[in-house]
Amino acid sequence: MARLRLPSMLRTYVGGAKELDIEGATLRSVLDAVRERSPGLERRLRDESGQLRRYVNFYIGDDECRTLEEQDTPVGADSEIMIIPSVAGG
Numbered sequence: 001m002a003r004l005r006l007p008s009m010l011r012t013y014v015g016g017a018k019e020l021d022i023e024g025a026t027l028r029s030v031l032d033a034v035r036e037r038s039p040g041l042e043r044r045l046r047d048e049s050g051q052l053r054r055y056v057n058f059y060i061g062d063d064e065c066r067t068l069e070e071q072d073t074p075v076g077a078d079s080e081i082m083i084i085p086s087v088a089g090g
Helices: 008-014 027-037 039-045
Strands: 002-005 019-022 056-060 080-085
Touching (some): 019 027, 039 056
């Protein structure tokens, strides 16, 4: 199972959990499983057309998924997926 690490701002959608263990062969299948478990969380990760929200970064190991195969990036059983929302300000 892949481990999905959540930032504090998204934990309210999963009962305060810091991380979730989720089955999936690709980032897309992991996010589909998130949708089944917590639709409120999934809406903050992908838009209405199913695309990754541009202000949310997904790291699989040390690599941002957009530099790999985006949602089709393979996820191993021991993979760690970190969700890191972009921070703006000035």
